[in-house]
Amino acid sequence: MLLFSPEQLLSHPLYQQKSVQVYMKRDDMIHPFISGNKWRKLKYNLLKASELGRDTLITFGGAWSNHILAVACAAASGGFQSRAFIRGEEISNPVLDMCRLFGMELLFVSREAYKDKDKLFSQLEETDRSFMIDEGGAGMDGARGCSEIISELEQQYDHIFVAAGTGTTAAGVAMGIAQQDRMNLLHVVPVLKGGAFIADEMQQLGADLQQCRLHLDYHFGGYAKVKPELIQFVQGFVQQTGIMIEPTYTGKALFALHDLLEKDMFEKGSRILFIHTGGLTGLLGQLKHFQD
Structure with a gap:
């Protein structure tokens, strides 16, 4: 890299x-999958997740999201598990297929439910072992x-x-x-x-x-x-x-x-x-x- x-x-x-x-x-x-601003926006999020002892990355995005793929690859590279809430109906495409290949679990939710990301995160099991990264790595x-x-x-x-x-x-x-x-x-x-x-x-x-x-x-x-x-x-x-x-x-x-x-x-x-x-x-x- x-x-x-x-x-x-x-x-x-x-x-x-x-x-x-x-x-x-x-x-x-x-990097081919964690490139550009995606790598930069994930850098300190990943360091913080490691410092806090979290083992799972949770994030959000659309079905063609570069950010989702970057998190999937970064998680696999860094020894994390990963999950992503995907906005909209369940589909399959090359980007999501690569996310799955990196081991990411994809959770499809309605556009209405997607608006409340904190609620979605809180409904997951073992949230104390998870680290939430906002859509697009914003923050x-x-x-x-x-x-x-x-x-x-x-x-x-x-x-x-x-x-x-x-x-x-x-x-x-x-x-x-x-x-x-x-x-x-x-x-x-x-x-x-x-x-x-x-x-x-x-x-x-x-x-x-x-x-x-x-x-x-x-x-x-x-x-x-x-x-x-x-x-x-x-x-x-x-x-x-x-x-x-x-x-x-x-x-x-x-x-x-x-x-x-x-x-x-x-x-x-x-x-x-x-x-x-x-x-x-x-x-x-x-x-x-x-x-x-």
Whole structure:
């Protein structure tokens, strides 16, 4: 497992045209199943579970959740048992099949019951031996892990881009910028419709938003929703760079970066870092969009 992911200078015609340098923090290379922000958000949760002597990890997510798969793999790697409450009707798909292969027990619950995660957890047997990890690894421990991205950087950047689902990763990056006393402007791209709430979530986790700007117009209809222009963009970027991205998180955030570059939002000579948050197994549920 890579402890520090590389910063890769990208070659793309748009960057040359706009006279900027764009680097990518390759957190997708950390691990094939516990990659990117999933590994970072789980790090301190796993350490705390071990310190408390808990032997079972309990978490929550949807049927195509990268987080669920990451917890399943992390549990198997760390000697834990694992269970996950899956939102919605019982189904089988490649992501859930891999979770089962890692030994995770899947508990399917109605969308209504899923809303009360604390109640679901309390109904389990031997909760005193279990450790609860929130959906997506959200929370202070997750943000703490993500803050370490900034301490790993070997270069200085003018702008940093990251996708946001719960706000935990973005909060961590903002905290890392403040801790390292860097002058980067953090650009956060919510992947959900109505993503303004991300700012509140980041602040509740202790992030200072003075050096942060949210870009709310790149959700493409909502979480995991896509449009033909996004699919075409993802295909083009992968084919031009050889770097795999997916349309739920990295695709939307990169689209935002490219769109802002086209609109001349950055000065010539700017150095820009894009954080690849991994989650490539999510492509398994999106491949149908690339088959037309």
